[in-house]
Amino acid sequence: MKIPNISKEDVLNAFQYRHACKEFDTSKKVSEEDINFILKTGNLSPSSFGFEPWHFVVVQDEELRELLKPVAWGAPLKLDTASHFVLGLSMKAPMTKWDSDYIMHMMEDVKQFPKDVIEMYSKFYREFQERDFDLDTEKKLFDWASKQTYIALANMMTSAALVGIDSCPIEGFHQVKTEAVLQEKFGIDTTKYGLSYMVAFGYRKAEPPHAKSRRDFSEIITWK
Template identity: 60%
Template sequence: MINSHVIDSHAILEAFQFRHACKEFDASKTIPADEFELILEAARLSPSSFGFEPWHFIVVQDPALRETLKQHAWGAPLKLDTASHFVLCLAMKSPFLNYDSPYLPAFMQEVQQHSEEMVNIRLGFYKQFQQSDFDLTDDRKLFDWASKQCYLPLANMMTVAAMRGIDSCPIEGFKQQETEKLLAEKFDVNLGVYGLAYMVAFGYRKHDPKPKTRRWMDQVVTWK
């Protein structure tokens, strides 16, 4: 059990104040391998709806592959040139997330270690969730839902990075269809299984950011 006093509350808030969308990194600095493994482990251990982990991460370190991404990712060129590590997050597509997909019972047995009886029970709940509770009844809705799950590891990666003094920048500035076609051609991504949810860059800032601005607590939280 975690002792709540081990992690100082001031240190946590300092990390959130430190984190910003870093537009340009110091290209001369590289994140140590063990530090980046920690960031990836935060992603791996992240929660997801039903625990289905509908994500896959590609760490793009090859300069030639980074260069190819620039043509359709208008929000990424400077980050691709200067980031220590650059990550693509793929979200699983509907054929693998439909309640009747053969992938899900296999996943629940092999990864989640559920019995066949429990798998059938959970699939029943998931079918209701998919068909009526959340109305995930077409491919786009289901992909968007999977992408929402992918933003949980994104937040965890950026937070852990900030707690270690590492900068980050989440990126949605790309043409999705064109970039996904490129991923199929150059990155061996099976577009029948995955689509691109986001990109995120990691490294060390080249310039100090502007002071952080946010609404006040009483503007974003209502107690009843």
């Protein structure tokens, strides 16, 4: 495998370039190759025990986008203008509990662990969920999966910025109402998946209205 050799200047430039883009240029579409590149960096993101508790729905159908507007106050302008509009779903308890069919599928089919490794891994995973992280409610399990799905979000937005593509993360939606729409109109089984965020990709219509503001290092970093 090739050792990455991107300059720090280019990486930092991408971080400066990325901003929460409010409106996209509708005349410019993200190519299929580029959106697949972005999704691939989500796919390659780290996850607890490597169990990838996420699913991404790319909403290109205009009628489906319309259905999201009444339940997602933070999204209408992005739904109208984004080249690609992605829903970041996280798995709920029936998928992520240590003894679920999905976890067994991950260990047997995806990771192709031998039987003895599966037994050991299951034991660790169970202890982690029940003892170490106290994941004893459906809400806690969903929030834990969500934390991981946000790592994929960050990676996708950064990789997009690295190739000059804009994005906007969106939590401006009513979770219960939006999940009802996803269940009824998108064919998503919301007993298994919940919506963590939406994220829009495209090309900016205008430059950001103001420069990035961030706290000083002295406020956010402590060295001991």
